[in-house]
Amino acid sequence: xxxxFFCKTLNIKVINSLSCFHCGDSCNNTIRIDQKYFCCNGxxxxxxxxxxxxxxxxxxxxxxxxIKAKGRFTKNQYDYLNTEEIINKxxxxxxxxxxxxxFHLPQIHCSSCIFLLEHLHQIHExxxxxxxxxxxxxxxxxxxxxxxKLSEVVELLAFVGYEPIITLHEIExxxxxxxxxxxxxxxxxxxxxxxNIMMLSFPEYFSSxxxxxxxxxxxxSWIIFGLSIPVLFYCASEFFISAFNGLKQKILNIxxxxxxxxLVTFLRSYYEIISGFGAGFLDSGSxxxxxxxxxxxxxxxxxxxxxxxxxxxSYFPLGVSVISNDEEKSIxxxxxKKGYKILIRNEELIPTDSILLSSTANIDYSFVTGENELVxxxxxxxxxxxxKNSGTAITLETIHEVSQSYFTQLWNNDAFKMNxxxxxxxxxxxxxxxxxxxxxxxxxxxxxxxxxxxxxMWNALTAIxxxxxxxxxxxxxxxxxxxxxxxxxxxxxxxKNSSVIESLAKAKTIVFDKTGTLTNSNNIHIKYQxxxxxxxLRIAIKLLCSQSSHPLSKIITKSIQLKISSNFxxxxxxxxxxxxxxxxxxxxxxxxxxxxxxxxDTNHKKQTTTTVYIEVNDKxxxxxxxxxxxxxxxxxxxxxxxxxxxxxxxxxxxxxxEENRLSQLFNFHSNLNFNxxxxxxxxxxxxxxxxxxxxxxxxxxxxxxxxxxxxVGIAVTENTNRFSxxxxxxxxxxxxxxxxxxxxxxxxxxxxxxxxxxxxxxxxIIGLSFAVQSLLSPMIAAxxxxxxxxxxxxxxxxxxxxxxxxxxxxxx
Amino acid sequence: MSVMIILIIxxxxxxxxxxxxxxWNVKSGQYDDDYTPSIRVLFEDESKSLSSTNNNQNKS
Numbered sequence: 001x002x003x004x005f006f007c008k009t010l011n012i013k014v015i016n017s018l019s020c021f022h023c024g025d026s027c028n029n030t031i032r033i034d035q036k037y038f039c040c041n042g043x044x045x046x047x048x049x050x051x052x053x054x055x056x057x058x059x060x061x062x063x064x065x066x067i068k069a070k071g072r073f074t075k076n077q078y079d080y081l082n083t084e085e086i087i088n089k090x091x092x093x094x095x096x097x098x099x100x101x102x103f104h105l106p107q108i109h110c111s112s113c114i115f116l117l118e119h120l121h122q123i124h125e126x127x128x129x130x131x132x133x134x135x136x137x138x139x140x141x142x143x144x145x146x147x148x149k150l151s152e153v154v155e156l157l158a159f160v161g162y163e164p165i166i167t168l169h170e171i172e173x174x175x176x177x178x179x180x181x182x183x184x185x186x187x188x189x190x191x192x193x194x195x196n197i198m199m200l201s202f203p204e205y206f207s208s209x210x211x212x213x214x215x216x217x218x219x220x221s222w223i224i225f226g227l228s229i230p231v232l233f234y235c236a237s238e239f240f241i242s243a244f245n246g247l248k249q250k251i252l253n254i255x256x257x258x259x260x261x262x263l264v265t266f267l268r269s270y271y272e273i274i275s276g277f278g279a280g281f282l283d284s285g286s287x288x289x290x291x292x293x294x295x296x297x298x299x300x301x302x303x304x305x306x307x308x309x310x311x312x313x314s315y316f317p318l319g320v321s322v323i324s325n326d327e328e329k330s331i332x333x334x335x336x337k338k339g340y341k342i343l344i345r346n347e348e349l350i351p352t353d354s355i356l357l358s359s360t361a362n363i364d365y366s367f368v369t370g371e372n373e374l375v376x377x378x379x380x381x382x383x384x385x386x387x388k389n390s391g392t393a394i395t396l397e398t399i400h401e402v403s404q405s406y407f408t409q410l411w412n413n414d415a416f417k418m419n420x421x422x423x424x425x426x427x428x429x430x431x432x433x434x435x436x437x438x439x440x441x442x443x444x445x446x447x448x449x450x451x452x453x454x455x456x457m458w459n460a461l462t463a464i465x466x467x468x469x470x471x472x473x474x475x476x477x478x479x480x481x482x483x484x485x486x487x488x489x490x491x492x493x494x495x496k497n498s499s500v501i502e503s504l505a506k507a508k509t510i511v512f513d514k515t516g517t518l519t520n521s522n523n524i525h526i527k528y529q530x531x532x533x534x535x536x537l538r539i540a541i542k543l544l545c546s547q548s549s550h551p552l553s554k555i556i557t558k559s560i561q562l563k564i565s566s567n568f569x570x571x572x573x574x575x576x577x578x579x580x581x582x583x584x585x586x587x588x589x590x591x592x593x594x595x596x597x598x599x600x601d602t603n604h605k606k607q608t609t610t611t612v613y614i615e616v617n618d619k620x621x622x623x624x625x626x627x628x629x630x631x632x633x634x635x636x637x638x639x640x641x642x643x644x645x646x647x648x649x650x651x652x653x654x655x656x657x658e659e660n661r662l663s664q665l666f667n668f669h670s671n672l673n674f675n676x677x678x679x680x681x682x683x684x685x686x687x688x689x690x691x692x693x694x695x696x697x698x699x700x701x702x703x704x705x706x707x708x709x710x711x712v713g714i715a716v717t718e719n720t721n722r723f724s725x726x727x728x729x730x731x732x733x734x735x736x737x738x739x740x741x742x743x744x745x746x747x748x749x750x751x752x753x754x755x756x757x758x759x760x761x762x763x764x765i766i767g768l769s770f771a772v773q774s775l776l777s778p779m780i781a782a783x784x785x786x787x788x789x790x791x792x793x794x795x796x797x798x799x800x801x802x803x804x805x806x807x808x809x810x811x812x
Numbered sequence: 813m814s815v816m817i818i819l820i821i822x823x824x825x826x827x828x829x830x831x832x833x834x835x836w837n838v839k840s841g842q843y844d845d846d847y848t849p850s851i852r853v854l855f856e857d858e859s860k861s862l863s864s865t866n867n868n869q870n871k872s
Binding site for chain 2: 057061111114115118131132133134135136180181184185188189192195196199200213216219223
């Protein structure tokens with residue numbers, strides 16, 4: 001949770017432009033009040049509103065907390081909310097003076113939001129009170145319908161930047177809150193009964209079993225009996241139900257020994273009380289139940305704290321081009337909001353549900369449905385998240401923010417499962433035998449004590465059944481990998497799921513792609529050679545290249561500084577992956593691409609550089625020559641990988657112009673292959689896999705097949721929107737140099753799991769040795785069991801943290 | 813000694829009262845959100861801002 005309040009990371013940028021006081025976006029110095037600058041009228045208006053109502057503490061709690069006001073909503077947009085029918089559907093309670101309503105506000109992200117939204121009553125008197133539930137991102141508003149209308153409430157929320165999501169069919173998450181409440185009820189009742197039973201057992205303890213007045217003794221016994229009934233039947237019910245369900249499926253799960261222990265204690269005690277032999281062990285029995293329930297509750301809290309982060313701060317390193325004021329800017333998809341105009345090029349992924357603004361589009365939904373057929377859409381149609389644009393670039397207007405969990409789900413979907421990571425965790429067979437071994441130990445020691453000293457028998461039996469904890473077997477893998485995924489994510493390495501970590505650790509061979517992986521696409525120098533290009537031709541080239549998301553096309557597009565006027569139209573655009581693009585612009589047939597694509601004879605020219613050739617109407621015009629810029633840190637990465645005996649290979653679709661430089665880079669020690677087609681790359685990987693498991697790094701464009709075939713396919717992204725679902729991980733280009741450290745960290749995962757395994761076995765052995773000797777009271781056992789599972793979780797968390805600091809944060 | 817019985821019954825009844833209060837609390841949703849109140853506490857005094865709002869309203 002605390003991460004939310006460090007959500008604006010310490011980005012120390014050189015501020016060339018001013019930043020808006022409200023939302024932090026960059027702005028020029030036209031709009032200002034006193035010494036505060038604003039990026040737009042919207043932000044200024046919100047600031048004025050808050051200032052008027054003395055709510056400027058909003059800005060003190062958190063830096064630039066504001067959400068950029070859309071400002072574009074028309075006054076009548078929410079009028080539909082004033083119809084009686086709709087109001088009845090949405091509100092929780094309605095009377096003449098008061099209406100209660102709940103809204104979902106996904107924009108809530110920090111403490112300033114809580115402050116502002118809970119002080120709405122200061123802005124408008126009609127709002128009586130408002131309360132935030134931060135974790136659920138909900139606001140509960142009570143307002144007076146005589147002073148403010150529902151549409152005005154929503155307008156106010158939208159104005160300050162928190163436009164509510166209004167759905168007419170509520171999918172309430174009542175399920176989880178009820179479950180939590182029931183758990184609290186059980187704990188309350190168990191605690192009450194346990195404490196009172198203990199108190200009433202004192203006479204028993206202090207008089208060492210001889211209470212003078214038998215009437216009193218009988219009364220105590222029966223009151224204790226009565227108090228224990230709700231404990232057995234209500235509070236302990238979840239153990240019995242779970243054990244019973246497991247037995248129905250012929251599985252012995254963890255709850256079975258516990259249920260057995262509770263049953264044994266209670267039944268034995270009831271027998272003793274009813275027959276008058278003794279006072280029974282109900283204090284111990286109810287204590288067991290109480291402590292186990294508390295332990296479980298505490299466990300859940302710890303688990304929640306660990307899993308919360310993955311959903312809310314998952315880093316999905318894709319970017320998207322947003323058009324605002326005719327300018328194109330690339331932003332990460334996490335910053336995408338509703339109503340943004342986005343530009344999606346050929347082969348790029350549509351990040352969220354949007355409306356098509358261009359006249360037509362062809363969408364490939366294979367990521368979502370598995371079907372490769374293109375769906376043809378007209379302007380105004382709804383395009384769903386996950387579709388891929390096929391053809392000319394299109395503009396869309398977003399309807400939602402991006403749901404990263406949706407993407408992760410699609411990614412893990414069956415449509416793309418290749419059952420790559422089939423090896424079962426080595427943990428599974430153990431848990432089956434665990435309970436059987438436990439029962440046999442319990443049976444043996446019960447028989448032993450029955451013969452030797454029957455008094456100790458019951459203690460030994462219940463303590464054995466309770467103290468044994470298979471938790472580490474079940475928990476360590478999940479928690480270790482879950483934590484590691486988070487740490488990877490923080491370093492911009494986003495893995496599909498935990499099995500990828502195991503594969504990363506196992507691999508011995510690494511294959512690199514050249515363009516876009518080893519080379520940097522930023523700051524590349526580009527030179528033109530050939531016939532003189534007039535402006536028309538330049539614009540035509542720019543228009544064609546702007547449709548494609550290939551790094552070389554993007555560089556060409558950026559290098560031509562002319563604006564595309566509207567009398568240029570593009571038809572029949574086609575992009576052939578890895579080779580080139582072609583299309584009709586006005587009357588000219590333009591083709592841009594590699595020399596094979598254009599069937600040019602370049603044998604007489606020595607291939608020394610990466611070149612892109614241009615052909616207009618079947619006549620060669622000229623070529624763009626690219627200087628190759630290798631990423632920072634690649635040389636050191638290769639050196640350290642080779643030192644650790646990894647076999648390195650390089651596959652490139654490009655010509656061998658860079659062979660000398662690359663050989664130097666790879667220390668003359670590795671296999672370099674050029675002019676590889678996508679099929680060549682796939683075959684190469686297949687061959688390598690006969691000897692060891694392979695990690696492949698590519699840009700996902702023309703090596704999608706190879707990425708899918710390899711044991712771990714990593715797509716190296718550069719804020720692009722090209723996402724190949726065949727890959728197993730996404731790595732931001734500027735973190736490529738950390739690859740060896742990532743692999744080392746993945747290897748440490750197995751160490752951590754083994755360590756926690758050993759710890760848990762040690763715990764079990766020590767606990768059981770005391771229990772078998774009947775030295776362990778069942779109540780202490782009940783406290784120790786949840787304590788042990790919590791300590792395993794903390795231990796695993798600590799270790800993953802330590803290894804992350806040691807391995808991932810060291811400077812190379 | 814028989815007064816013991818009465819004392820025990822009374823004490824159990826009092827404890828029962830507390831238990832019922834706890835169950836009522838849980839039912840009314842007091843423990844649903846255990847995070848936001850911790851932030852709410854850190855906001856400045858309501859009374860201070862209320863009085864300044866009053867001043868503002870008087871002036872305008």
